[in-house]
Amino acid sequence: MKDGMEYAEMLEMPVSTCDVVFKPAKRKKRKSLKDEVIAKVNGFPFKRRKGEVKEEISDEILDEETEKSEEVVRTRTKRIKEKKPRKKLKFDLVYAEGAAVFLLVAAILLTNVFWEDSGINRIFKNTFGVSSAKTDSRSYMTFSAKSPSEELSANLSEGVMTFSGKGAIYPVCEGKISAVEKGEDGKYTLTVNHSDVFKTVISGVDYVYAEVGEEAYKYIPIAYLNEGNANVKLYNDGTLLTGYLLENGSIIWES
Numbered sequence: 001m002k003d004g005m006e007y008a009e010m011l012e013m014p015v016s017t018c019d020v021v022f023k024p025a026k027r028k029k030r031k032s033l034k035d036e037v038i039a040k041v042n043g044f045p046f047k048r049r050k051g052e053v054k055e056e057i058s059d060e061i062l063d064e065e066t067e068k069s070e071e072v073v074r075t076r077t078k079r080i081k082e083k084k085p086r087k088k089l090k091f092d093l094v095y096a097e098g099a100a101v102f103l104l105v106a107a108i109l110l111t112n113v114f115w116e117d118s119g120i121n122r123i124f125k126n127t128f129g130v131s132s133a134k135t136d137s138r139s140y141m142t143f144s145a146k147s148p149s150e151e152l153s154a155n156l157s158e159g160v161m162t163f164s165g166k167g168a169i170y171p172v173c174e175g176k177i178s179a180v181e182k183g184e185d186g187k188y189t190l191t192v193n194h195s196d197v198f199k200t201v202i203s204g205v206d207y208v209y210a211e212v213g214e215e216a217y218k219y220i221p222i223a224y225l226n227e228g229n230a231n232v233k234l235y236n237d238g239t240l241l242t243g244y245l246l247e248n249g250s251i252i253w254e255s
Contacts, residue, residue, distance in 0.1 A: 138195040140236045145172040145251035148232045159242030161232040168221035175216045197237045204230040
């Protein structure tokens with residue numbers, strides 16, 4: 001370029017010059033950070049344009065935001081404290097339930113004491129098997145009795161039936177074997193309960209076919225006499241019965 005200028009001067013050519021001025025590009029004014037924070041608080045979020053640099057929030061704005069956060073914390077803490085009395089309400093409900101259970105138990109106990117046949121008592125008896133044993137108070141007069149044996153020779157004297165020979169011994173009526181004992185002579189004595197007050201005692205037999213606790217039926221033998229004599233006695237409420245007769249294999253009660 002310099003050589004060109006010198007060449008132009010040598011040729012005495014006119015030279016014109018000009019100055020070029022570069023004007024800096026005009027930057028668009030961006031919204032201040034303060035305006036951005038205010039927009040966010042008021043519910044109008046400010047969308048940062050692409051390429052903008054994040055600026056630090058001034059101390060004044062930070063203090064304002066901090067005060068708002070602290071106010072929110074204080075408000076929520078106050079609400080939590082106001083809800084605490086509900087624990088007392090829960091405790092009152094538990095206390096009321098406990099009192100109701102106590103009253104129910106007390107009512108059941110009082111009912112059991114003063115009302116024996118109450119529904120609660122029946123439930124307890126059925127559940128736990130607690131029931132009063134019923135007494136079978138049937139006397140000898142309510143039974144249709146028969147002779148212990150129709151094969152053996154029989155003799156009745158003062159309420160004692162004596163059988164001799166060899167043969168089976170039957171119960172006079174239905175009942176349950178309550179006792180079986182063997183004597184020193186090898187003979188057996190057994191007791192048959194027909195009720196809680198009426199029973200038969202058979203002694204002098206050689207064999208016993210039933211065990212204690214088993215049922216006795218008047219058509220099934222319970223003992224056997226092989227030799228000698230066997231005695232049969234009837235008791236009602238612990239008293240030896242004497243007012244009856246043996247006729248045609250049956251026992252006839254005297255009125």
